[in-house]
Amino acid sequence: MSLFNVFSIAGSALTAQSARLNTTASNLANADSVVSADGKPYRAKQVVFRAMPVTTDGGVGVRVAGVVDSAAPGRMVYDPKSPVANEQGYVEMPNVNVVEEMTNMISASRAYQTNAEIMSAAKTLLLKTLAIAQ
């Protein structure tokens, strides 16, 4: 029954979008973390989505293929008093683009919402199917 597959497809999208929301939260929380675990400034993380077949007849879900560090250069801030400043007095800040993260967050939450609605539509239709001949 194809309608049951809608649950696995939309469910995989919910998982993927919440992973994206997680990385956005991590990026925003660390937008000013000059020193991370490896001693270098925090690098913005981005998720990579990949299509994943969940049925044999063409239903395609989505999964997170990996989390990559952004290659953008970190912004340099002049602060000679900082203990991590270089010889010229500049401190390398994380390469988190706050505006980009905010749009990413809105996009992820809207996509999550849409997929949740898809699931509830499929549920209504399945209940309708169950009500046949009653």
Add this chain to the structure above:
Amino acid sequence: MLDRIDQQMGTLRTAANLRAYRQELLASNIANADTPSYKARDIDFKSALDGAIAGRGAFAMARTSPRHLAGPDGAAFSNAPHGAQVLYRTEFQASVDGNTVNMDVERSAFAENSVQLESALTFIQQQFRSLQTAIQGQ
């Protein structure tokens, strides 16, 4: 007698099956709205239903492997229910990452398909109701 009932229900059942399958494809498109290089897919409901009805009448051969020869209608191999042909959607606005999902199109198609599936289910339900009335002789 029973084959008549089956015949009567057959078209509606095929329609409901194809609608449910289309629902699955549209859910795949919406789930992959942010996946790079994903191509949106859909079926042409009318030709899929026509094909399913014609196939049932003429005892069409089942193609269970892509290496089987095509029948006289030359239909391509399809894993989909009732041999529906899954097609790629023509894109209106190309996206930089090669994704062809247009959310407005998909959402409206999903809503339309939900209503159509619901109406097919209602029709089936009504047919059962009439049968019950006939059986009870009221």
